[in-house]
Amino acid sequence: MGRARPGDGEHKYLTVRAYLADLVTQELEVGDAVPSERTLTEKFGVSRMTVRQAIDALVTEGVLHREQGRGTFVAPPRADFEMRLTTFGEEARRRGMEPGTRVLVAETQAAPPSVAEALGQAEGAPMHRVVRLRSADGSPMCIEEAWVPVDLAPDLLDGGVPESLYGALRERGLAPTWGEETITASDATPAEEHALELTASRAVMRTVRRTFAGDTPLMYSRSSYRGDRYSVFVPLREARPTLVPTTSRATEGKVS
Amino acid sequence: MGRARPGDGEHKYLTVRAYLADLVTQELEVGDAVPSERTLTEKFGVSRMTVRQAIDALVTEGVLHREQGRGTFVAPPRADFEMRLTTFGEEARRRGMEPGTRVLVAETQAAPPSVAEALGQAEGAPMHRVVRLRSADGSPMCIEEAWVPVDLAPDLLDGGVPESLYGALRERGLAPTWGEETITASDATPAEEHALELTASRAVMRTVRRTFAGDTPLMYSRSSYRGDRYSVFVPLREARPTLVPTTSRATEGKVS
DNA sequence: GCGTGCAAGTGGTCCAGACAACCAGCCGGC
DNA sequence: GCCGGCTGGTTGTCTGGACCACTTGCACGC
Numbered sequence: 001m002g003r004a005r006p007g008d009g010e011h012k013y014l015t016v017r018a019y020l021a022d023l024v025t026q027e028l029e030v031g032d033a034v035p036s037e038r039t040l041t042e043k044f045g046v047s048r049m050t051v052r053q054a055i056d057a058l059v060t061e062g063v064l065h066r067e068q069g070r071g072t073f074v075a076p077p078r079a080d081f082e083m084r085l086t087t088f089g090e091e092a093r094r095r096g097m098e099p100g101t102r103v104l105v106a107e108t109q110a111a112p113p114s115v116a117e118a119l120g121q122a123e124g125a126p127m128h129r130v131v132r133l134r135s136a137d138g139s140p141m142c143i144e145e146a147w148v149p150v151d152l153a154p155d156l157l158d159g160g161v162p163e164s165l166y167g168a169l170r171e172r173g174l175a176p177t178w179g180e181e182t183i184t185a186s187d188a189t190p191a192e193e194h195a196l197e198l199t200a201s202r203a204v205m206r207t208v209r210r211t212f213a214g215d216t217p218l219m220y221s222r223s224s225y226r227g228d229r230y231s232v233f234v235p236l237r238e239a240r241p242t243l244v245p246t247t248s249r250a251t252e253g254k255v256s
Numbered sequence: 257m258g259r260a261r262p263g264d265g266e267h268k269y270l271t272v273r274a275y276l277a278d279l280v281t282q283e284l285e286v287g288d289a290v291p292s293e294r295t296l297t298e299k300f301g302v303s304r305m306t307v308r309q310a311i312d313a314l315v316t317e318g319v320l321h322r323e324q325g326r327g328t329f330v331a332p333p334r335a336d337f338e339m340r341l342t343t344f345g346e347e348a349r350r351r352g353m354e355p356g357t358r359v360l361v362a363e364t365q366a367a368p369p370s371v372a373e374a375l376g377q378a379e380g381a382p383m384h385r386v387v388r389l390r391s392a393d394g395s396p397m398c399i400e401e402a403w404v405p406v407d408l409a410p411d412l413l414d415g416g417v418p419e420s421l422y423g424a425l426r427e428r429g430l431a432p433t434w435g436e437e438t439i440t441a442s443d444a445t446p447a448e449e450h451a452l453e454l455t456a457s458r459a460v461m462r463t464v465r466r467t468f469a470g471d472t473p474l475m476y477s478r479s480s481y482r483g484d485r486y487s488v489f490v491p492l493r494e495a496r497p498t499l500v501p502t503t504s505r506a507t508e509g510k511v512s
Numbered sequence: 513g514c515g516t517g518c519a520a521g522t523g524g525t526c527c528a529g530a531c532a533a534c535c536a537g538c539c540g541g542c
Numbered sequence: 543g544c545c546g547g548c549t550g551g552t553t554g555t556c557t558g559g560a561c562c563a564c565t566t567g568c569a570c571g572c
Contacts (some may be wrong), residue, residue, distance in 0.1 A: 303527045325535035
């Protein structure tokens with residue numbers, strides 16, 4: 001009892017953090033106050049610094065929100081809308097639609113130059129290539145072409161095309177951690193027009209995405225979305241002067 | 257607002273933070289180590305807690321990077337590409353092009369319902385409305401329509417349309433702090449087709465943006481960009497399981 | 513009725529230590 | 543020459559206080 005709880009938490013601030021995270025997901029609603037710092041201090045028998053460390057972590061994650069003199073509150077889930085590394089399926093479900101997929105191409109071939117360069121591979125390196133037509137609630141939404149270097153996951157397509165490429169990569173210890181995407185708008189090609197069943201509007205939104213796990217490029221993908229049925233929500237942060245470190249021309253010759 | 261002692265630093269951790277920020281922007285390069293925590297403790301005569309608070313702030317901003325047992329180092333400037341609240345002019349210059357603007361409409365009128373709702377104003381509230389054709393390196397790039405509530409900046413258009421709406425708002429103490437943008441692709445209207453001098457491709461990228469200063473909505477704007485000449489770069493963060501708070505039964509309709 | 517001022521409670525900042533975990537390099541033993 | 547331990551330096555975690563700034567509610571006085 002009295003002594004430090006063994007087993008559950010290696011670090012005290014993590015146990016406090018876990019307690020608060022549970023509170024948020026289980027009991028509290030947006031706008032509710034969490035217990036005050038001094039209350040938590042007593043409840044867990046730790047110092048206030050430790051409690052603050054736990055709260056700090058949740059604040060920087062956007063889960064909690066402090067107000068001096070009033071308390072600490074559950075923040076609205078603004079993170080819900082942020083652009084994240086999600087797959088088409090996850091994204092569709094989040095928007096309340098039922099995703100569907102039809103595999104058009106699944107093969108292993110040599111990488112064309114643009115793809116090889118984007119993934120930092122040698123030109124002609126063997127790559128898995130998957131082209132899929134993705135739909136939401138039964139009607140076509142997007143055509144997606146994805147490339148994955150064979151050496152990262154040689155057996156990626158062995159049991160057929162996996163339900164989720166990201167999921168299959170995660171199972172192999174290659175969880176995507178970050179990515180970058182470029183969005184453009186253009187007219188549909190005849191092939192796209194047919195596959196996406198475009199009638200009135202012929203505009204499509206194209207995205208080119210590179211996905212990384214740490215430093216290693218995982219996947220290069222190009223998608224074309226129906227312009228009339230798809231939109232992207234982007235949160236914009238303040239344009240502060242960014243605090244750029246000194247750039248040295250020595251960079252090229254720099255070490256290693 | 258500011259507070260307290262007139263001296264130099266309001267809070268000690270801010271002076272340490274400022275010192276480190278200067279170091280990063282003036283002297284150090286990416287990968288260099290900043291002075292150790294104990295060194296800073298002596299240099300500024302503060303406790304280690306205070307030094308850590310300063311460093312923590314810069315770490316969560318992505319400026320610094322800790323490594324246990326080794327030290328604290330200048331992080332690579334990943335912020336360079338992030339979507340930010342920039343104006344067309346700033347953005348064009350950042351991409352190395354010379355921005356131009358032609359004002360098509362500048363007037364003050366009653367807000368239509370959709371605009372009033374987006375800005376949290378009463379329907380029919382007076383608003384400044386500015387429509388501009390924006391170009392880069394001489395050729396048209398985008399048509400932008402912006403609405404600003406009159407009561408926020410009554411004299412906004414008095415001296416003609418300002419060079420930068422964001423700049424004019426900043427001068428009035430209404431610096432934009434955050435925003436949200438929805439991006440879609442669609443076919444150009446005949447008017448857009450003419451103004452943007454579209455020939456081969458008729459696709460445009462449309463953005464709808466709300467800009468805020470703290471809690472107060474500042475501006476509602478709709479833009480149409482030439483699909484063949486404009487692209488948006490979006491960094492993607494890891495899709496972590498997001499820690500969603502309990503949804504209140506008060507918010508109806510929301511399915512869990 | 514109404515404002516004013518006070519007190520309690522909250523987060524914000526700060527101190528002066530402590531020990532643990534980790535890393536690099538030096539140095540002796542093999 | 544190589545390996546292992548030692549050592550000094552670094553960040554990570556944590557204590558138990560302190561005072562300040564801010565918000566809120568309530569009692570009091572007008």
